[in-house]
């Protein structure tokens with residue numbers, strides 16, 4: 099398959115699908131790939147035809163603080179988010195109440211910016227620096243504090259999530275569609291009616307936030323999350339993914355988090371340079387006899403030269419077949435204390451930044467952080483490959499520059515069969531990326547929350563962590579100005595198809611996820627992503643903020659099957675990293691039927 103090397107509007111021409119006049123980034127694909135505005139990464143203005151184009155339930159009423167007075171009668175459709183394009187007469191009202199049985203359509207609910215007109219929903223954002231800026235008037239309602247979090251009010255009477263599943267086995271859930279429907283959650287198990295802000299204020303959920311300082315040490319702001327966030331600066335350890343590493347190494351100052359050259363093993367810290375003999379011997383000793391290698395201390399993870407290359411997360415690697423000696427390791431403790439809910443220092447939440455890049459190689463591009471939300475029970479090579487596939491697509495598109503990728507494992511409160519307790523899944527994800535990736539990290543925040551967090555809220559959390567609120571976050575440009583990181587959700591086709599399942603996602607959330615953030619969708623067997631994109635109104639509406647990734651080498655490793663293999667005593671080798679396999683084995687995960695595996 100060949101690709102057009104330029105984006106529409108970027109100096110070249112992507113193939114145009116005759117029926118729609120839309121550009122396709124792949125010659126053989128329908129039109130959604132990489133169709134973002136190259137200058138900004140945001141969708142170009144979308145002019146649906148007149149007021150009727152509100153037919154899809156986009157909030158258009160007046161609302162304050164997440165509430166809305168609905169204008170006009172409700173549209174009777176429990177599947178409004180998946181109706182065919184152009185379906186229905188526009189009336190500018192939301193239908194979300196109808197998605198939620200028992201909810202009065204006139205009841206208050208979160209809604210979009212009342213002052214917005216239709217074109218505001220996702221107007222052009224020609225200023226790359228304003229990406230994802232909730233305050234940008236050209237963006238779709240995007241005040242996270244007033245909308246993202248208030249979607250939890252969708253069904254105030256909804257009972258708290260029961261984590262005990264009645265599901266028989268994983269097998270019956272292997273189809274995401276049936277899984278979601280059978281588990282019967284609405285809007286992804288919405289949490290109790292508490293906004294993110296309230297949660298932060300809440301005594302019960304206060305977690306101390308630590309910010310990794312320029313010196314690589316955790317700096318306790320000495321306050322609550324809220325205080326810390328308000329004072330937050332995100333000067334962290336420079337992330338050093340792969341090819342960008344060289345440039346950032348111009349500064350010779352030894353960094354506390356970087357592997358330092360030693361007399362014993364003077365491997366270079368510059369991964370872009372040709373490996374010298376020493377490097378090769380380090381790498382080969384890792385690969386050939388990991389257990390015997392002095393560089394690997396079993397139970398401690400990689401340890402170069404007696405801890406100079408320290409694995410602060412204390413991982414188990416057993417010599418990852420694809421261990422990457424360039425991989426930066428976190429310091430200052432891992433997520434363990436936080437995931438155990440410990441008080442004080444030990445339980446402090448650290449937003450991982452050790453692989454986050456702070457400067458851009460090409461400032462004409464949009465700095466991008468990719469976030470994958472999911473169960474990861476367990477994480478497999480497919481989950482790792484998803485990021486690499488996305489990276490290839492991004493590099494090819496020439497629009498974005500990847501600054502980091504994050505896994506955000508869902509908490510134990512997500513009602514899904516097969517979930518190992520959250521702390522195990524976080525740890526497995528950490529193990530999966532610790533030594534195999536130079537740009538992926540795991541954020542334990544979502545997993546460690548005391549209630550389920552919707553994906554829109556999770557993306558909002560990333561936005562805040564990365565871009566801050568006071569202009570101190572973001573990427574530093576050469577002229578000293580700062581540019582916001584654009585955050586995009588990475589998901590498989592099956593997850594995207596669930597957008598159309600009634601009651602699973604709220605429309606306002608979808609607008610936030612697709613409009614304010616954006617989506618990278620990896621095709622998956624059994625999911626016709628293209629057809630779905632065409633048929634789903636909200637997806638179609640935000641199509642220029644959606645990038646579909648073709649799996650050129652098809653990979654369908656399934657966590658469900660991995661769990662079954664474990665239970666049946668079958669081999670799972672080469673389906674997931676050795677370190678994760680060892681962790682599963684050591685912690686006796688997935689031995690029992692899933693109903694019993696769910697415990698916090």
Ligand SMILES: Nc1ncnc2c1ncn2[C@@H]1O[C@H](COP(=O)(O)OP(=O)(O)OP(=O)(O)O)[C@@H](O)[C@H]1O
Nearest residue numbers: 472473474589590593620621622653654656657658
């Ligand atoms: N084979 C696949 N192809 C494309 N995307 C995938 C594939 N497997 C998982 N994903 C995506 O990875 C993300 C995380 O997946 P998650 O762990 O929640 O589900 P899963 O891999 O389907 O696991 P399970 O088998 O437990 O349902 C989701 O966005 C999902 O769509």
Ligand SMILES: NC(=O)c1ccc[n+]([C@@H]2O[C@H](COP(=O)(O)O)[C@@H](O)[C@H]2O)c1
Nearest residue numbers: 285286471472473508552553554602603
């Ligand atoms: N309304 C929502 O925000 C919503 C609904 C369904 C799934 N999700 C998320 O999708 C991810 C993957 O879900 P599955 O494991 O069901 O494929 C999870 O992170 C989950 O939180 C979110």
